[in-house]
Amino acid sequence: MWGDALINYISAIGFGQDDAKAQENFNFWWPADLHLMGKDIVRFHAVYWPAFLMALDLPMPKKMLVHGYILMGEHKMSKSRGNVIDPAQLAEWYGVEQVRYFLLKHMSVAQDGQFDLKDLENTVSSDLANGVGNLLSRTITLALNNGLNQVKAPSAFEPASSALKEKYEETFKIYWDEMNNCVPHLALAELQRFVANVNAYFHSQQPWVLAKQNRELFEEVIYTSCQSLYMISILLWPILPKKMETLLQALGHKFDLSNKNIEELRAAKWNKTFVLSPVSQALFVRPESHADQSTEQSEKSVEKESVKPVAAASEQEFIKIDDFAKVQLVVGTIQSCETISGSDKLYKLSVDLGKFGVRQILSGVRQHISAEELIGKQGVVVANLPPRKMMGQESQGMMLFAEDESGNFRLVTVGGVVDSGTRLK
Template structure:
């Protein structure tokens, strides 16, 4: 249900793309929905009122064709598929405020009223369209969207890889060309409009090449919103669908003006890179014509790839999120997608890596920390943990580390680089594990019960902080954890401000807790036969020891303009000094993702000249089965310059 006017100090409106109902949702549908849900939850954690919108796009030619294949009327067909979206979102704890359907009558009326408004002001006119059309994208194509591959065959749409269709029909056009200069001015004045920023550069290039007026009606199909004043036309699906972001919060309804003014403009609109043109060009132009402010931010994510290909219903390589959640649990899937699928690039998905991350990050790093602390405290009758009255240096250092982590975490969350934010948090998880190990509370309980209680209390405070920052990603798990810690959690409380205050002054009441995460058995190779290893693969020990491998920290990342593969890295190698090292990872990592990483380098390679840069070493990488290089991270406790033996 729609919210009433916010009474909080801040408000946050976030939208997902609305999803075509020509088939059930897949992992590629879940991902942007999770991005929006995490954004909403993060803002609730800051005490803001939030409104999250999602829904279904139910009009258009490909929906009508899918219905025809099923022998159903379009309305009955879309009615039958909507539960297939709502049920997985409920399963994955997607806390949306409203689920819009473009067949909802309030939406239909508002879109028709909007068209009438634009007609009156001269932004819509009737003409004839002739050109190529991509049915799968519901998009009219320009020359740069096409590739002619086979003589005598239709061109291929570069938007989807499908063959384009030639259409010639009477249409109503929106005067998109009239907004070209205003759009370019807006992009220039709002360089942070799109994340990641390279997507904005693509949009600017497209607009600078010249905009043609946009067809916003179809005469050859019947399944759509009737075009006002001309029943022989229906509204083009994108002119219909984009307006959902307005109509869901009251646009066009005089009785909901206050509600609309509360939430618009949207703070964040989440979408995939394949629909960026519609949201970054057509949508802003529509809003300019309507006299409304533009959204504050578009978050444009890459594709999830399976075996190197984009996940797609048409390719038949989709992953069912419902079955995935049943097999691995909801919160582990939520965590994995937010931590290991970077919004700045395409990412591969495979269950082997998912199982490894559940084992290492969740079961070992975090789950084991919680289990060890609770088991040790309860076993030694420390169910009530008082706030520490005395602070040791190690406790203060951990608290300071928490403050530094919180600053870095907030910075990445504000950029919507969730994968980097949770990498920051996991470095703090490692710090808490080191603290617990170094303080040896299992020994203190026998020699110094007061200090034992202080260590347990400090650990509880750190786990509570980790839990609060994990809540947007793993809400059910963290709420279960908080019950075991005796922590009262109330949505809408500004917990981030409380964390910044950083007072370790909470009493905890501990209770038993089942393991939070299930570990998966490592798939062991078949040991019944011993494969023959070619002799030439052996390396003599005297040759190996000549290689100087050392830990280094990346302190600067510079683009090499002449190369589409290479970055110039400045690496702090401790006693080896600062080194300039070229790394061919530009296609896989952004400079921000590389900054501060501590990894392993070969330091005694012969220097090489690359694009005028002398490279003084090599960064070691692991290569996944799909060919993507992955950084081998060194533990934060290992100093730069440490030699590997």
């Protein structure tokens, strides 16, 4: 079976056919630039298929990318288990492009990724509605309300605008590299940081005040926001094509694949002219929550696959006191909190555990808690876990956090200040 299946990769594009057109077609498409496959069929594609190609004296794919599973609960999505969700339903609830953005932003291609409707809804709301969409609406509405519809580049930029331009150049380089390394979740995380920077710039410059007090600087702030939105839309176009074309239209531009878009983005020449038009409806809307419906579906699938008697399930809910006594729960004081390059989820914490020493602990709460909220605080650490490698860094314990039903995270701590290294009993 696998022999036929693998050969289809080349026979479908003309290999083995006598006519010149088929041979031309094969030469155009082969070898593949990227061969994408699931991790459960690596042996067939990384051992057997290269052997077939070498036997046929044909070149191999230039690059191989092995993706993980999409998980729902503890298992990968599976029709037989019933832990699935209808993609047509997702498209109806949230929009095709929004779902595509979430999958690329939220899940690492080469690792298993958890699918959760609440995460999807939060991502659409924060990144798209509150981030890109809100920036477009504020910029255009403020400009048009103050009689500015044609926006031209200033002769020189103020320091804050120049700093944002420099931030864009840094963002583009990282985005380009991460996309070419087939890690779109890191690329999109970097781009969202730039979107946040633009929103922060817009807010700090207070263009609604400048419109009355400093017309020249007002027009510069509007231009800088428009130019940033233009760059963002080109970078997001492959993922959100229709939405980004709508954004560009509001700025007086059209997306054209024949343009030298990459060269333009790399050159970072902020010299375009924008002709603004009103946005008739929000570019992105905060989605209505359907997370409860997904939870009910997951619970039904769990009930369906569960065949253990009630008594056995009940026994699993308890551990013996001797097992609990083995866990060293220790109070630690967080001395520093740093981000980790290449990860939008992890913090690197330096935690003083008193007599247990200062530990480096990695914690995946970056999207939920700011570093400022953690530094100097006391928390509870599981101190006797074996060291674990993540993102090339060693984690020497586990810092405990609580998550409520709304997805809010709180550091688990003690009722008052105690010495670092104090054991919980």
